[in-house]
Every structure is written in C-alpha cells, then in structure tokens.
Amino acid sequence: MEQLHPVILLVDDEEDIIEFMRYNLEREGYKVYAAKDGLEAIVTAQKVYPDIIVLDIMMPEMGGVEACRELRSMSPFQNTIIAMLTAHGNDQLQFTAFDAGADDFIAKPIRPRLFLSRINALLRRKQPSSPKRNVITLKNLVIDREAYMVIKNHQNISLSKKELDLLLLLISKPGKVFYRSEIMMQVWGHDEVIGDRTIDVHVKKLRDKIGAIHIKTIKGIGYVFSV
Structure with missing residues (x-):
C-alpha cells in the first residue's frame, strides 16, 4: 500500500x-x-x-x-x-x-x-505525521481512520468506532481467517463481555455499508476479508 x-x-x-x-x-x-x-x-x-x-x-x-x-x-x-x-x-x-x-x-x-x-x-x-498514514486504500475502498469513514465509489460512509476497529482488524491481513475468539479479544478486549451475536451484528452492519463481497463467513470458525 x-x-x-x-x-x-x-x-x-x-x-x-x-x-x-x-x-x-x-x-x-x-x-x-x-x-x-x-x-x-x-x-x-x-x-x-x-x-x-x-x-x-x-x-x-x-x-x-x-x-x-x-x-x-x-x-x-x-x-x-x-x-x-x-x-x-x-x-x-x-x-x-x-x-x-x-x-x-x-x-x-x-x-x-x-x-x-x-x-x-x-x-x-x-511532515512525517502526514494524515496519509491514517488513510488506507484497497481497490475501491478508502478507509479514513481519523474520520471513522469509508469512501466507496466516491460516497462517504460513516462507521462506528467498533465497526472501524473490526474492519481494520480484518483488512490487516486480507485472506486470513480471523477466529471469533480472536475478533472478540482484538476488538472488544478483556473488559467487555459479548457473545457471538454481537460480532455477527457488527459484521452485518459492515457488509451493509461496504458491500457483502468483501467479508466472507467461514462457517463455525470466523470471518475473512477479501479484496
């Protein structure tokens, strides 16, 4: 990138x-x-x-x-x-x-x-602190970490903090399957008690916003981001 x-x-x-x-x-x-x-x-x-x-x-x-x-x-x-x-x-x-x-x-x-x-x-x-380091480009998606926003096909799409954290985790290693337990720990941490349903809801919201094609379900295991 x-x-x-x-x-x-x-x-x-x-x-x-x-x-x-x-x-x-x-x-x-x-x-x-x-x-x-x-x-x-x-x-x-x-x-x-x-x-x-x-x-x-x-x-x-x-x-x-x-x-x-x-x-x-x-x-x-x-x-x-x-x-x-x-x-x-x-x-x-x-x-x-x-x-x-x-x-x-x-x-x-x-x-x-x-x-x-x-x-x-x-x-x-x-300056080395240019905001470019807070912007990630993946094909038709531009992810602005500071603005909690995704730009897709020139349309600005707002994300919640958890949605952004989840997306950043998934895109950190495209093609890698992230286990539910790994997602839970990385996005919600030790301090929040959540169930699988919470992860599913956030994934669904992300799919609705950026397109279902990018986030694939690996049944019984977790999720993977695909470009």
Whole structure:
C-alpha cells in the first residue's frame, strides 16, 4: 500500500500547461495525476491522496481558492501541501489563497528547473505525521481512520468506532481467517463481555455499508476479508 514515488495532482484548465508540468515531473520520477478544475480536483484527490496538489487559481466550475478551502475542510487533506499556480501578482488574491489554506505560490509561466526545485522544496517540508498514514486504500475502498469513514465509489460512509476497529482488524491481513475468539479479544478486549451475536451484528452492519463481497463467513470458525 505504500507508494514508491511522491504523488502530485496538477489542476489547471489549460491542457498544454498540464502536459508541460507532467512531462517535467514524470522525468524526475513523480507519479502525476491531473484535473481540469476544482470540482474534478476534489474527486481525484479522494482517489489518489496526493503528496502535493498544484492548483491554478483561475478556473471554470470551481477556482483554485474555493477548491483549496474545500480540501482543507476534509480530514485527509488538512496537512496536504497545496501550491497555487498563478500568472497574477495580485497581493490581495494571494492573501485570500493563504487564508483558504494554500502553502505556497508557483508563478506562471512555468520555468522547468525552478518549478522542479520548488516542488522538491515543498516535499521537504512535508511532515512525517502526514494524515496519509491514517488513510488506507484497497481497490475501491478508502478507509479514513481519523474520520471513522469509508469512501466507496466516491460516497462517504460513516462507521462506528467498533465497526472501524473490526474492519481494520480484518483488512490487516486480507485472506486470513480471523477466529471469533480472536475478533472478540482484538476488538472488544478483556473488559467487555459479548457473545457471538454481537460480532455477527457488527459484521452485518459492515457488509451493509461496504458491500457483502468483501467479508466472507467461514462457517463455525470466523470471518475473512477479501479484496
């Protein structure tokens, strides 16, 4: 689940600028995704969880400042590096972007060496406590441990603490059969007295929320998570 290369999301409504940035970044080994406006950027970010988002300020549908503000309101992106891309030197516009949560500005027109140096410098700022470590991606499921939420097919699904604990246990070793006694101990511990029915109810709730296909019953033994 660990990504080998830093992931960058480029957001600009001008395709030639996107391709120019992509070309230079991919030459340096970065994994690059692109979006054409703020709305698409928010959807894409929830799929790929980038290390850096480069947002153009002026775009149709949703501009960079509004997209930045929206991303910052979402738990997984509160510490993601966001750099605003702009051809304008307007101080007020920059103040507004910083207030929305932007970390830095990159000036247009793009100068490749300076652009790459700025991206590298921004990555060095990235804190090791990035929320990415609290996000797990498994095919069509994104599990946000801080928000007690699963994102499936772009839909946010809220989980209770026990549901999340149960899911995290099962996905810790996909394909492994977890015995009921093991689930009881790992999720509920010594201090709570529960029966098999409690486990079954929580499994049913998880299946209803994330899809029955992922959690299989091994009759008389326990449960296994399948991707």
